[in-house]
Amino acid sequence: MGAKRGASGRRLELGIQLRQLRENCPGVERVGAKGMTRREAVRGLPDLSEATLARIEKGELNFRRNVGNLRTLLKRYGVTDQDLVDELVELNRETPNEDWLTGYRSFMPPGMPHFVGLEAEAVAITAYHPTVVYSVLQTPAYAKALYETGRPVEDTTAEFVRRNVELRMERKRRVLEREEPIRLRVILGEAALRVPVGDDEVMREQYEEIVQLAGLDQVSVQVLPFRRGYRSHHDFAILRLGGGLPTRVQTDNAWGAMSSSDKPREIERFTRRFDAMVGLALGVEDTITFVKELARR
Numbered sequence: 001m002g003a004k005r006g007a008s009g010r011r012l013e014l015g016i017q018l019r020q021l022r023e024n025c026p027g028v029e030r031v032g033a034k035g036m037t038r039r040e041a042v043r044g045l046p047d048l049s050e051a052t053l054a055r056i057e058k059g060e061l062n063f064r065r066n067v068g069n070l071r072t073l074l075k076r077y078g079v080t081d082q083d084l085v086d087e088l089v090e091l092n093r094e095t096p097n098e099d100w101l102t103g104y105r106s107f108m109p110p111g112m113p114h115f116v117g118l119e120a121e122a123v124a125i126t127a128y129h130p131t132v133v134y135s136v137l138q139t140p141a142y143a144k145a146l147y148e149t150g151r152p153v154e155d156t157t158a159e160f161v162r163r164n165v166e167l168r169m170e171r172k173r174r175v176l177e178r179e180e181p182i183r184l185r186v187i188l189g190e191a192a193l194r195v196p197v198g199d200d201e202v203m204r205e206q207y208e209e210i211v212q213l214a215g216l217d218q219v220s221v222q223v224l225p226f227r228r229g230y231r232s233h234h235d236f237a238i239l240r241l242g243g244g245l246p247t248r249v250q251t252d253n254a255w256g257a258m259s260s261s262d263k264p265r266e267i268e269r270f271t272r273r274f275d276a277m278v279g280l281a282l283g284v285e286d287t288i289t290f291v292k293e294l295a296r297r
Contacts, residue, residue, distance in 0.1 A: 010092075018077075021077040023036075036076070038050040071089070104167045107164055108167070126240075127187075128235060128237075131191050134186045147164055185219075187224050204295050207292070224282075225281075235252055248261065249270045
C-alpha cells in the first residue's frame with residue numbers, strides 16, 4: 001500500500017508505524033519499562049536527534065540521508081520480520097524529484113510543507129475560512145493580489161510572491177484535477193467575498209471561478225452570511241486521508257505557522273464546528289446565486 005502513496009503519505013505511514021514499534025517494543029532494563037523513549041531510541045546514532053525522530057514519527061521527515069539509522073532503529077525495536085523491515089525501507093524510499101514540494105519549501109512557513117503534501121493526497125477536504133477565499137478556490141490574480149497586499153507589512157519579495165502563487169495554483173491542480181476526484185466541501189464567511197482583494201476585475205474573475213467550481217459534482221461551496229449564530233473565528237481544514245491513515249485537522253496561527261493534530265478529540269471538535277456552520281450557511285444553489293449577484297455588481 002505504501003508504494004501507491006505519494007511521498008507525503010508514505011512518510012506519514014512510516015512515521016506512524018515507527019512510533020507504534022517504539023512504544024510497544026520490549027524496552028530497556030528498568031522497572032515497569034514499556035517501549036523506549038525517543039532519547040533511548042536515538043542514543044549513539046549519527047545525525048539523529050530526539051527532535052528529528054519526533055518529526056519523522058509525525059511524518060514530516062524520513063531517513064533519506066541515512067537509511068542505516070532506520071535499520072538500526074528497527075533492530076532496537078526488536079523487529080525480526082524481514083518482510084516488515086523491507087516494507088518500511090520501501091516506505092522510506094523516494095525517487096529523484098518525487099517530492100514536488102522541494103522547490104517551494106524555503107518559501108513556506110513552519111508546518112506548511114507537511115500539510116500541503118498531505119492535502120494533495122487527501123480523499124476528502126472539509127474547509128472553512130472567514131475572511132478570504134479558500135486557497136484551492138483562488139484564481140492566480142486573486143492570489144497574487146492577496147500576497148502583494150501583504151508585501152509592505154510582511155517585508156516579502158517579488159520572488160516570494162511569484163513562488164507562492166505558483167505553489168497555490170499547483171495545490172489547486174493537485175486537489176481538483178485528479179483521475180479520482182476528491183470530495184471538497186468549503187464554507188466561506190461573507191467577508192471573504194465582500195472584502196476587496198485587488199481591483200474590480202480581480203474580484204469579478206474570482207466570483208466567476210467560485211461559481212464554476214461550485215458547479216462541479218465533487219465540490220460544495222457555501223457562504224455563511226452576516227447573521228446571528230455560531231461561527232468559528234479561525235480558519236481550518238480537515239483532511240481525510242483514507243487508506244488507514246488518520247484524519248488531520250489544520251489551522252493557521254497568529255505567527256504565520258500552521259498547527260495540526262490527528263487526535264480524534266480535535267477532529268471531532270472541528271467537525272462539530274463545521275457542521276454547526278452548515279446549518280447557518282446558504283445552500284449551494286443559493287450560494288451560487290449570491291456569488292453571481294456579487295459578480296454582476
